[in-house]
Amino acid sequence: MTTLSFQSRLGLGTWQMGESMRSEVEELTAIASAIAMGYRLIDTAEMYGSGQAETLIGKALKHAGKSARDHLQIVSKVLPSNASTKGTIAACERSIKRMGCDYLDCYLLHWQGSHSYESTLEGMITLQERGLIRSYGISNFDASDVNAWLAAERNVGSPYATKCNQVYYALNARGIEYDLLPLMKEKGMALMAYSPLGAGSLIRNSQLIALAKQAGLTPAQVALAWVLRQPIAVAIPKTIHADRLEENLEASEILLDARILEELDRAFPPPLKKTPLHII
Numbered sequence: 001m002t003t004l005s006f007q008s009r010l011g012l013g014t015w016q017m018g019e020s021m022r023s024e025v026e027e028l029t030a031i032a033s034a035i036a037m038g039y040r041l042i043d044t045a046e047m048y049g050s051g052q053a054e055t056l057i058g059k060a061l062k063h064a065g066k067s068a069r070d071h072l073q074i075v076s077k078v079l080p081s082n083a084s085t086k087g088t089i090a091a092c093e094r095s096i097k098r099m100g101c102d103y104l105d106c107y108l109l110h111w112q113g114s115h116s117y118e119s120t121l122e123g124m125i126t127l128q129e130r131g132l133i134r135s136y137g138i139s140n141f142d143a144s145d146v147n148a149w150l151a152a153e154r155n156v157g158s159p160y161a162t163k164c165n166q167v168y169y170a171l172n173a174r175g176i177e178y179d180l181l182p183l184m185k186e187k188g189m190a191l192m193a194y195s196p197l198g199a200g201s202l203i204r205n206s207q208l209i210a211l212a213k214q215a216g217l218t219p220a221q222v223a224l225a226w227v228l229r230q231p232i233a234v235a236i237p238k239t240i241h242a243d244r245l246e247e248n249l250e251a252s253e254i255l256l257d258a259r260i261l262e263e264l265d266r267a268f269p270p271p272l273k274k275t276p277l278h279i280i
């Protein structure tokens with residue numbers, strides 16, 4: 001069992017990009033700057049901007065030059081409504097075309113829909129056999145859903161293994177520590193932590209602001225370094241500002257000491273019982 005190895009533990013999220021022509025230049029500049037400053041992981045989805053976020057990534061890749069793709073890991077997601085066997089394959093082909101690249105590093109089922117897990121998995125397996133994806137995974141799957149998905153994977157006799165589960169994980173959303181995270185560790189799945197800044201809300205949290213100040217860090221850096229204390233985690237914060245791109249990337253080098261971790265536990269307590277998965 002091998003966990004998907006990410007080249008970088010801090011990636012760029014692209015949700016809410018590509019939604020308006022007015023912000024296109026700013027967003028394209030942000031993606032291109034991220035690639036230039038050393039981001040090695042980009043998260044996107046066919047849903048984001050109805051494909052326009054992927055189109056922006058394609059433009060940024062073109063701008064960065066042919067070799068840029070080789071140094072990047074790109075993750076995208078199929079919408080549940082498209083996740084039949086044929087639909088999964090066709091959706092992935094469209095995503096690849098929009099981004100102008102030959103393959104995706106990981107392709108995820110965005111959340112559960114009406115298509116059987118087996119039919120989605122057959123699509124994922126075909127894509128991997130054809131070299132259009134390097135691995136597949138899931139998103140927004142709680143522990144019982146992960147077990148059902150893995151049973152379906154056994155049913156179809158997949159020669160591959162589910163490499164990651166992308167879920168909401170942040171100081172304000174710690175529920176997965178109770179049962180999902182231990183299960184993912186056992187199954188060799190990476191955690192892609194989405195909304196690691198609480199979709200921006202953590203930046204305004206007074207306790208986090210005070211703790212970050214004491215540590216000589218920014219609230220975003222504390223929130224991201226805290227997520228990355230989990231050995232199987234990568235974090236994918238979204239920003240369109242160059243200074244914040246730098247600030248967030250630096251967090252991947254920060255190790256929080258025991259004192260600040262204890263204070264964070266007091267301010268944002270870990271779960272003592274099962275709670276439903278946070279979903280945005």
Ligand SMILES: NC(=O)c1ccc[n+]([C@@H]2O[C@H](COP(=O)([O-])OP(=O)(O)OC[C@H]3O[C@@H](n4cnc5c(N)ncnc54)[C@H](OP(=O)(O)O)[C@@H]3O)[C@@H](O)[C@H]2O)c1
Binds near residue numbers: 200
């Ligand atoms: N699988 C799923 O269902 C799912 C769901 C949600 C998200 N995601 C993925 O996860 C990514 C990140 O999640 P998210 O966008 O919801 O939330 P997030 O990354 O937790 O927070 C993004 C917000 O924080 C702001 N921000 C970023 N860096 C900052 C900094 N250093 N200082 C102050 N503010 C900062 C951003 O504003 P500016 O852009 O103005 O800087 C934006 O408003 C998404 O883009 C998407 O790729 C996946």
